[in-house]
Amino acid sequence: MSFTYIDAIQQAQLDLLRERKEVFLYGQDIGNFGGAFKATKGFIEEFPDRVLDAPISEDAMAGMAIGAAISGMRPIVEMQFADFSSIAFNQIVNQAGTHFYRTGIPVPITMRMPCGGTPGSGPFHSQMVETLYAHYPGIVVVTPATVADAYHLLKASVLLDDPVVFCEHKFLYRWLKSKSLDYDGLPLGSARITRPGKHATVVTYSAMVHEAVRAANRLAEEGWEIEVVDLRSVKPLDMDTVIASVARTGRLLALGEAFPWGGVTAAVVSRVVAEGFHLLDAPPMRLNAKDTPIPYHPDLWAVHRPTPESIVQKLRELLNL
Amino acid sequence: MSLLKSTSNELPTKQIDGELMRRTLRVMILARTLESKLSSLYKGGKIVGGVYLGTGQEAFSASLGCTLDQEKDIFAPLIRDQAGRTGFGEEIIDATRTYLGSAKGPMKGRDGNIHRGRPDRRMPAMISHLGAAVSLVAGMLVARRMQGKLDGVVGATCVGDGATSTGSFHEGLNMAAVEKLPLVVLVADNQFAYSTPRERQFACDSLVKRAAGYGVAGHEVDGTNLEACLATIQSAVRAAREGGGPQLVVGRLLRLCGHGEHDDGSYVPSDLKESELGSDCLEIGISQVVARGLASEEEITQWQMEAAEEVQNAVAISQKEAGPDPYQEDWQAVSERGMS
Numbered sequence: 001m002s003f004t005y006i007d008a009i010q011q012a013q014l015d016l017l018r019e020r021k022e023v024f025l026y027g028q029d030i031g032n033f034g035g036a037f038k039a040t041k042g043f044i045e046e047f048p049d050r051v052l053d054a055p056i057s058e059d060a061m062a063g064m065a066i067g068a069a070i071s072g073m074r075p076i077v078e079m080q081f082a083d084f085s086s087i088a089f090n091q092i093v094n095q096a097g098t099h100f101y102r103t104g105i106p107v108p109i110t111m112r113m114p115c116g117g118t119p120g121s122g123p124f125h126s127q128m129v130e131t132l133y134a135h136y137p138g139i140v141v142v143t144p145a146t147v148a149d150a151y152h153l154l155k156a157s158v159l160l161d162d163p164v165v166f167c168e169h170k171f172l173y174r175w176l177k178s179k180s181l182d183y184d185g186l187p188l189g190s191a192r193i194t195r196p197g198k199h200a201t202v203v204t205y206s207a208m209v210h211e212a213v214r215a216a217n218r219l220a221e222e223g224w225e226i227e228v229v230d231l232r233s234v235k236p237l238d239m240d241t242v243i244a245s246v247a248r249t250g251r252l253l254a255l256g257e258a259f260p261w262g263g264v265t266a267a268v269v270s271r272v273v274a275e276g277f278h279l280l281d282a283p284p285m286r287l288n289a290k291d292t293p294i295p296y297h298p299d300l301w302a303v304h305r306p307t308p309e310s311i312v313q314k315l316r317e318l319l320n321l
Numbered sequence: 322m323s324l325l326k327s328t329s330n331e332l333p334t335k336q337i338d339g340e341l342m343r344r345t346l347r348v349m350i351l352a353r354t355l356e357s358k359l360s361s362l363y364k365g366g367k368i369v370g371g372v373y374l375g376t377g378q379e380a381f382s383a384s385l386g387c388t389l390d391q392e393k394d395i396f397a398p399l400i401r402d403q404a405g406r407t408g409f410g411e412e413i414i415d416a417t418r419t420y421l422g423s424a425k426g427p428m429k430g431r432d433g434n435i436h437r438g439r440p441d442r443r444m445p446a447m448i449s450h451l452g453a454a455v456s457l458v459a460g461m462l463v464a465r466r467m468q469g470k471l472d473g474v475v476g477a478t479c480v481g482d483g484a485t486s487t488g489s490f491h492e493g494l495n496m497a498a499v500e501k502l503p504l505v506v507l508v509a510d511n512q513f514a515y516s517t518p519r520e521r522q523f524a525c526d527s528l529v530k531r532a533a534g535y536g537v538a539g540h541e542v543d544g545t546n547l548e549a550c551l552a553t554i555q556s557a558v559r560a561a562r563e564g565g566g567p568q569l570v571v572g573r574l575l576r577l578c579g580h581g582e583h584d585d586g587s588y589v590p591s592d593l594k595e596s597e598l599g600s601d602c603l604e605i606g607i608s609q610v611v612a613r614g615l616a617s618e619e620e621i622t623q624w625q626m627e628a629a630e631e632v633q634n635a636v637a638i639s640q641k642e643a644g645p646d647p648y649q650e651d652w653q654a655v656s657e658r659g660m661s
Binding site for chain 1: 446655
């Protein structure tokens with residue numbers, strides 16, 4: 001038995017539907033078709049009243065879910081692609097994000113966002129959205145990198161009373177496999193040391209965790225021990241684990257697949273500088289995607305985002321400082 | 322009136338329950354009295370932030386608020402629905418506390434003016450983004466359907482003509498139609514969205530024509546006429562309750578105030594103000610109630626005096642109450658309930 005990342009997401013939803021009658025799924029093509037990525041395949045037969053096909057109306061999908069959530073339900077909305085959540089932006093950040101603060105009533109919705117690039121997907125089916133939603137108060141932003149986290153963090157997200165933007169990386173869907181869904185029990189909100197090391201820390205999340213590990217493995221051949229920290233959720237941001245790692249290594253590279261202006265890597269660097277300046281032996285560095293729309297051609301796409309090669313290069317600079 | 326007027330059986334105005342009509346008029350009087358006071362307080366510098374009134378829209382709004390069942394229905398008011406809120410049971414002091422920044426108000430000073438609600442009493446707190454409540458109320462209805470509690474429940478929300486231009490309104494109404502939900506959407510076609518006249522807002526002659534495009538029932542009514550508003554809105558609410566799906570009710574009227582009290586509304590042409598659209602629904606409502614012998618002029622004067630006293634009391638209490646303490650505020654935007 002082995003599970004892919006998308007299997008884990010499918011299984012988490014199925015278990016939630018079976019365990020909690022207040023859970024329902026809403027999204028485009030998720031019924032008989034089983035979803036664009038087959039994350040809901042077969043569900044409608046077992047749960048005909050709790051798996052609803054939506055019109056191509058992201059704003060209304062989010063608004064409907066928010067209304068249901070303040071009426072005792074725990075909806076999971078599948079955005080077909082995270083890129084299209086721009087249409088639902090208002091409902092997510094202004095309706096859901098403000099609700100608890102304004103009224104004291106939380107909004108337990110989970111917005112599943114298939115994000116990140118795959119070769120050939122182009123500018124509108126490849127974007128990372130975690131920075132957008134993390135910027136706004138009132139929203140939890142989860143970014144699983146492993147099969148087990150995809151399962152357990154999705155379950156935790158749905159059981160959390162707050163709105164969650166669940167950024168699932170499409171590149172990991174079928175490539176990433178695991179023999180089981182067992183995990184170390186780390187709760188939502190805690191980062192994980194994916195790979196221990198002592199010479200430099202790479203703080204990253206989502207699919208970039210795997211690229212960082214590849215880069216670390218290459219540098220290990222030269223004797224460098226690179227620590228890789230997987231944030232798992234970018235909001236809350238587990239700065240305790242990040243600072244502790246930087247305290248061990250003295251060097252920081254913040255790595256992300258999002259566009260370079262602002263964002264998670266900028267937040268990590270600024271927090272480390274402000275809270276742990278004395279721990280740093282070298283200026284902290286950032287590595288992100290390029291500041292252009294995400295290109296279609298696989299050869300362009302492959303270097304638009306950070307690669308093991310560009311990460312190794314950046315780490316060499318960092319280690320030589 | 323349009324051929325698309327109504328697909329349900331409209332109540333003859335004579336059949337409107339006298340007690341309902343009396344109550345609706347009383348609610349209109351209370352809302353007008355409160356809003357006049359809010360305007361004075363604003364002009365006297367006692368209210369921080371905007372003041373947004375529903376002058377001229379009370380009959381349309383109150384008819385909905387008074388028709389809905391306070392015990393089980395859902396009502397998501399918008400900017401000009403003081404009368405609907407009062408009709409649905411919102412206490413006057415909720416309004417004065419929110420406008421005057423009392424920490425005891427439903428929003429505790431975290432939001433102000435018309436951005437208030439009691440979601441736990443099925444009255445969501447509006448956000449400023451127009452049309453956003455259509456899908457929200459639809460979701461509250463979907464939840465009840467899944468919970469087996471939808472029987473006999475109606476959800477309602479109000480917008481103006483401007484909101485019908487938003488994607489959110491379109492997506493929400495289309496989705497509610499697909500789900501065949503018991504949703505009533507009132508459109509107060511008050512001729513201006515802020516300062517933009519309706520001919521710069523949409524190109525059809527009546528917004529009720531859009532109902533056919535969405536596959537929902539459409540109703541059109543003279544929004545200045547209390548009897549007509551009650552008859553039409555009661556029909557729409559009843560049709561929704563009886564399984565007729567979403568109902569779009571367009572009220573033709575004129576906003577008899579600015580967009581907010583900072584706006585003198587000088588862009589409204591005087592011939593429009595002097596036309597029938599510019600009639601004051603409150604005066605018409607009073608004459609209709611008196612003509613039907615449901616209340617005497619003396620009794621209505623008494624209601625006005627009682628309204629003034631209730632508003633005065635609510636303002637006095639709210640003004641004495643402390644605002645939120647920024648040093649005691651927890652500044653927490655997530656509940657973290659369920660965060661292990």
